[in-house]
Amino acid sequence: MTVDPQRMLKRPSSQAEAPIGDSEVAQTVAQVIADVRADGDEAVRRYSAAFDSWQPDSFRLGAAQIEAVVASVPTTVLDDIRFVQKQVGDFARAQRESLRDVEVETFPGVFLGHKNIPVSAAGAYIPGGRYPLTASAHMTVVTAKVAGVDRVAATTPPNQGAIPPVSVAAMHLAGAEEVYVLGGVQAVAALALGTETIDPVHILAGPGNAYVAEAKRQLFGEVGIDLFAGPTEVLIIADDSADPFVVAVDLLSQAEHGPDSPAVLVTTSERVGRETVEWIDRLLVDMPTRNIAAQAWRDHGAVHLVDTLDQAYTLGDQYASEHVQILTEQPREALEKMRDYGALFLGENTCVSFGDKVIGTNHVLPTQGAARYTGGLWVGKYLRTVTYQEIRDRSSSAFFGELCGRMSRLENFEGHARSGDVRAAEFDSAGIPWLTVPDAS
CATH class of the missing domain: 3.40.50.1980 (Nitrogenase molybdenum iron protein domain)
Known part of the structure; x- marks a missing residue:
């Protein structure tokens, strides 16, 4: 979906448009x-x-x-x-x-x-x-x-x-x-x-x-x-059941990572959106990491107002955020409807900070849209999936040898074809027409 700037309750400042790379x-x-x-x-x-x-x-x-x-x-x-x-x-x-x-x-x-x-x-x-x-x-x-x-x-x-x-x-x-x-x-x-x-x-x-x-x-x-990792990101999807105070606290919990950390709210409730902005302004006053979090919120914070949760999920996938938090009446619906995110945090009892620090899932996650093509660090990143092949039946080897010869010659790979021909002849050199044996004399 196309983002309607007229329905943004809070926009990032122009400073957020920094070129990628330095x-x-x-x-x-x-x-x-x-x-x-x-x-x-x-x-x-x-x-x-x-x-x-x-x-x-x-x-x-x-x-x-x-x-x-x-x-x-x-x-x-x-x-x-x-x-x-x-x-x-x-x-x-x-x-x-x-x-x-x-x-x-x-x-x-x-x-x-x-x-x-x-x-x-x-x-x-x-x-x-x-x-x-x-x-x-x-x-x-x-x-x-x-x-x-x-x-x-x-x-x-x-x-x-x-x-x-x-x-x-x-x-x-x-x-x-x-x-x-x-x-x-x-x-x-x-x-x-x-x-x-x-x-x-x-x-x-x-x-x-x-x-x-x-x-x-x-x-x-x-x-x-x-993976390639950039500044920490958070995106919260909320409906009218969400507590604006909780939304504000959770957005700031990630904004404090750095002055370039995006903190985004997508909500179907104008009340939740506006009250969240008000709470953020109040909470920043005495937050120990205010200097960092306030700059991140000013430069990279955004609040989008949408009509339906389906639109919210679609917009969330466009962001492909590192962390996506779902504060709705039916949070598990996002498991079925979203696909582009680093990690999903479902319901008010769960927060991104749990994932960062204590809960057990990995906090090394894709940022800057990389969630469209990769997940985060996990046990599989340290593994290599390698293949092996074995043919135990000579007739099957001969069958694939003939097939390999035909397919290789379509591509002008004569060496590949001959490797197949040897198997097609069932290791009988007399059956290989191109083979010439030098005169022993």
Whole structure:
């Protein structure tokens, strides 16, 4: 459906129309990657000192260091981390069990199959800085270990020149074999390319700032990545049964992620829409993260008024938002009627913050419309589905050999055709007309 701007109760400011991509960021990232590729540990150390004022003897924490860090974290915090990691692990295991290896006999004596094999090594990036996203350790490391990844190397930036205890504890408890205190592009590049002291991984996972996201984009191909991720997004669909106070709180809960985080309401109720805007203005006054959330709401916030919930679902699919929250009388209706979203949160008892922090589904999700073609991080991202083939019946091999010969010659692939001819002749060289055997004399 086409959005009617006259029915928007709140519009994003013109500042929201920023171009996608940043050439300055891209150039900076490219230079860091090139230097790490050329100079390895020396470049990593140089950039860590420049960007984070951090240059320890080793970026990797030893067992004794990890033990001491974990011991410094309050027991109640460790218990909470373990509980949340169990929720993530239990759901990831259910996902893993839904993936079956397959073998079928498609023709007499012809067996085709696939196996789901985990990657050997994964890198997990756990953001730090303004918001140390400890929960990302659960999402990236626990999920990788459930998938069967042998080696998980997890890294997080220092916190004002010091080791961040809670993030390190979460990485360790999640099962990471290697724990690094190293942030930014230099960390991503080191894990992807390898250095003298850091072995390369096969896939990178985890959210990060614009520089980390750009580094993953530039390194994709040399290494796998979970997905391209931009600013956090939330879209709420509400009818007249929704509580405007709850809607406002939930929109702001995601707007505080960053000044470029879209927070959108689509509602069939003008009353809910207008009261939500009023509540947001009131709540922002004393919100600790007001400076960030207020800018995000001003520049990227929107409230759409539509006639029916079907129109709301259609508009929601056009946004293809990272998080879609359904605050309606029949929230499960959205499961049947929507298709383009990163994650769906159904009913007032559920909120996006639960998904971000504690409930067990993965919070690494597609943004900027990517939900139209991909889901978020899950156990399957760490698996490769590979195929195998076996023909046990010689007559079936001869049948496919003849077919292969005909089909290959249609495309002028004589080598392919001859490979089929050999099987068609049932391994009898006398039956292969193009075969000439050199005179032994």
